[in-house]
Amino acid sequence: xxxxxxxxxxxxxxxxxxxxxxxxxxxxxxxxxxxxxxxxxxxxxxxxxxxxxxxxxxxxxxxxxxxxxxxxxxxxxxxxxxxxxxxxxxxxxxxxxxxxxxxxxxxxxxxxxxxxxxxxxxxxxxxxxxxxxxxxxxxxxxxxxxxxxxxxxxxxxxxxxxxxxxxxxxxxxxxxxxxxxxxxxxxxxxxxxxxxxxxxxxxxxxxxxxxxxxxxxxxxxxxxxxxxxxxxxxxxxxxxxxxxxxxxxxxxxxxxxxxxxxxxxxxxxxxxxxxxxxxxxxxxxxxxxxxxxxxxxxxxxxxxxxxxxxxxxxxxxxxxxxxxxxxxxxxxxxxxxxxxxxxxxxxxxxxxxxxxxxxxxxxxxxxxxxxxxxxxxxxxxxxxxxxxxxxxxxxxxxxxxxxxxxxxxxxxxxxxxxxxxxxxxxxxxxxxxxxxxxxxxxxxxxxxxxxxxxxxxxxxxxxxxxxxxxxxxxxxxxxxxxxxxxxxxxxxxxxxxxxxxxxxxxxxxxxxxxxxxxxxxxxxxxxxxxxxxxxxxxxxxxxx
Numbered sequence: 354x355x356x357x358x359x360x361x362x363x364x365x366x367x368x369x370x371x372x373x374x375x376x377x378x379x380x381x382x383x384x385x386x387x388x389x390x391x392x393x394x395x396x397x398x399x400x401x402x403x404x405x406x407x408x409x410x411x412x413x414x415x416x417x418x419x420x421x422x423x424x425x426x427x428x429x430x431x432x433x434x435x436x437x438x439x440x441x442x443x444x445x446x447x448x449x450x451x452x453x454x455x456x457x458x459x460x461x462x463x464x465x466x467x468x469x470x471x472x473x474x475x476x477x478x479x480x481x482x483x484x485x486x487x488x489x490x491x492x493x494x495x496x497x498x499x500x501x502x503x504x505x506x507x508x509x510x511x512x513x514x515x516x517x518x519x520x521x522x523x524x525x526x527x528x529x530x531x532x533x534x535x536x537x538x539x540x541x542x543x544x545x546x547x548x549x550x551x552x553x554x555x556x557x558x559x560x561x562x563x564x565x566x567x568x569x570x571x572x573x574x575x576x577x578x579x580x581x582x583x584x585x586x587x588x589x590x591x592x593x594x595x596x597x598x599x600x601x602x603x604x605x606x607x608x609x610x611x612x613x614x615x616x617x618x619x620x621x622x623x624x625x626x627x628x629x630x631x632x633x634x635x636x637x638x639x640x641x642x643x644x645x646x647x648x649x650x651x652x653x654x655x656x657x658x659x660x661x662x663x664x665x666x667x668x669x670x671x672x673x674x675x676x677x678x679x680x681x682x683x684x685x686x687x688x689x690x691x692x693x694x695x696x697x698x699x700x701x702x703x704x705x706x707x708x709x710x711x712x713x714x715x716x717x718x719x720x721x722x723x724x725x726x727x728x729x730x731x732x733x734x735x736x737x738x739x740x741x742x743x744x745x746x747x748x749x750x751x752x753x754x755x756x757x758x759x760x761x762x763x764x765x766x767x768x769x770x771x772x773x774x775x776x777x778x779x780x781x782x783x784x785x786x787x788x789x790x791x792x793x794x795x796x797x798x799x800x801x802x803x804x805x806x807x808x809x810x811x812x813x814x815x816x817x818x819x820x821x822x823x824x825x826x827x828x829x830x831x832x833x834x835x836x837x838x839x840x841x842x843x844x845x846x847x848x849x850x851x852x853x854x855x856x857x858x859x860x861x862x863x864x865x866x867x868x869x870x871x872x873x874x875x876x877x878x879x880x881x882x883x884x885x886x887x888x889x890x891x892x893x894x895x896x897x
Contacts, residue, residue: 372755373426373763377419417770420763429760431787432777436460439753442746450742452735452754459728463782474779479729479761480768489719496566496708497531503701506692514576515693521569530555530562530714559711566709573702576693582627583686584694591620592680597824597856599673608849608859609664615647618676621683632686639679646670729761764789784808797821811837815867824857831867838864 420426429435436456443453459477476485500522507519525531582588595617597603622640625633650666667673692698708714724730736754739747760777767775773793778785787807794800804816815831832838841848845862852859 371762371766372759373420373766376425376759377416377423377766414770417767420766420770426759426763429756429763431785432757432760433460433779433781433785435753435757435760437781439750439757442749442753445746446744450735450738450744450750452731452738455728455731459779460781461779463780463785471779475776477726477728478776478779479727479732480764480774480776482723482727482729483765485723485727486720489723491534491716492708492714492718493530493534493716495704496562496714497526497534499701499704499708500526500531502697506695506697506701508692510692512691512693514572515691518569518572518576518693521565521572525562525565525569528558528562528565530558554716556711559714563709563711563714566705570702570705570709573693573698573705577698577702580694581630581633581690582624583630583633583683584690585624586696586699588621588624588683589687589696591617591624592683594856595621595676596680597858598853599676600858602825602858602860603853604664604668604673606664607846608853609667610850611647611651611663611667613854614676615644618644618647621679630686636679636682636686639675639682643672643675643679646672646675729758732758732761767791784810808837813867820857825860826852826857827860828862830862830864832864833867 437460440453440456440460443450443456459474461474475481503522504519504526507515507522510516510519595614598614598617603609618640622637622644625637625640647667650663650670650672687695712718724734732754736751736758739750739754744750764775764777771791773791776790776792778788778790782788785806786809787805789805791803791805792801798821800818800820802816802818802820804818806814806816808814811832811834813832814834814837817827817829817831819827830838830841832841841864848862849859
């Protein structure tokens with residue numbers, strides 16, 4: 354079992370908790386260790402390296418090289434394959450272990466990527482376990498901060514209903530439980546674990562508080578249900594999508610498509626027609642004018658125009674400006690509404706609904722949730738359970754659990770030493786033999802993502818994605834397989850459309866022959882050769 358420490362920080366890279374680092378230090382030669390530790394004995398190697406890693410990045414580089422060269426770690430194989438092997442072994446018994454269900458839920462087919470939240474999968478991959486435990490929030494503090502945000506948002510409210518809701522929130526803030534919750538001071542850097550340890554866990558008080566939260570939620574829902582259609586999240590989201598479709602980089606002959614723009618305008622029209630305000634009727638007149646102009650520039654079914662001709666007409670008729678003006682008028686109308694109808698209220702409502710029971714408000718709830726959903730945490734607990742069980746394949750299961758734990762530890766170690774975030778692909782994919790991701794962020798707010806794939810049919814493929822200015826993307830694809838490159842080239846239009854539909858603007862998509870080191874089984878050599886290594890900060894915290 355993992356014991357939650359009361360220290361202000363949790364060390365995530367220690368030889369007794371990180372099997373990958375233990376393996377490297379055990380198998381490293383005296384000469385290799387001396388290059389890193391300047392002759393210090395093995396007992397002081399770890400603390401010296403990690404404590405001074407920020408001041409002596411060269412030690413990290415040399416230890417990273419040891420990790421990459423370690424024969425055991427180099428031949429660990431693909432994580433999804435290990436999960437499959439573990440699942441098959443677990444299913445050999447009629448009485449399934451809890452671990453089996455966790456693994457089945459975690460390992461989704463790559464075809465279902467649209468229906469499975471990638472962020473949640475990565476969060477629960479085990480790579481971030483110790484960081485999540487270090488940053489775990491006291492749910493009572495979360496509730497207090499949420500209520501403070503609600504009161505702040507409604508401070509300029511004009512309606513009596515909004516003022517009553519604000520007063521309800523103030524009364525809750527003065528309740529027995531929340532009054533005793535101390536907000537951490539950034540200067541004193543109070544530990545999150547300390548705030549959890551001292552939180553109120555009085556069952557009766559928590560029950561009373563959760564009952565009051567339910568009443569506040571009901572008041573908010575009742576008020577929001579009576580809001581005008583112009584304040585719906587659907588309209589706000591559609592406006593954002595439409596604004597992206599009108600960006601200069603999207604309004605080119607290769608990216609421009611009229612139907613998606615018309616579709617967004619029709620969604621806006623539907624929402625405005627439901628509105629009961631006089632201002633909305635004026636907006637409808639402007640929208641109808643735009644739709645009439647679009648109808649006049651559409652190619653006739655019997656003689657379809659080229660996309661370029663449609664774009665020229667679209668620009669000549671000054672449609673982008675007309676749509677932009679309409680969007681600004683709608684946003685202005687939304688801003689004039691009572692603050693309770695602003696989009697922040699919806700996120701506050703969602704947060705309150707996640708904290709509306711005594712169980713959810715219990716100080717250790719967040720820790721328990723992490724321990725039951727994070728793959729590494731589940732593996733650590735399952736390892737002990739298997740040893741105590743009478744499972745017919747106990748030895749085989751333990752072997753797979755140890756291997757999977759070692760693979761996760763290896764990604765954690767690589768993340769720390771490479772000054773970025775290293776991840777495996779949390780999906781099952783028959784075509785893939787191996788795959789991993791490495792991400793970094795630079796000082797100029799550019800995000801770099803290197804994806805390494807080893808495919809059964811097409812061999813090694815490397816992708817470099819650069820995201821900047823929030824939604825501008827450069828994609829460079831490296832492959833020596835001509836069939837694969839032709840396949841990508843043929844489908845670039847579909848790829849562009851898919852990116853634009855998700856509000857990402859593809860600035861450039863290029864296909865290259867692999868660089869000298871692009872065929873490596875690790876993306877880190879490419880990262881190091883790119884020239885941006887020194888600008889980027891990592892997200893892992895290590896305690897020596």
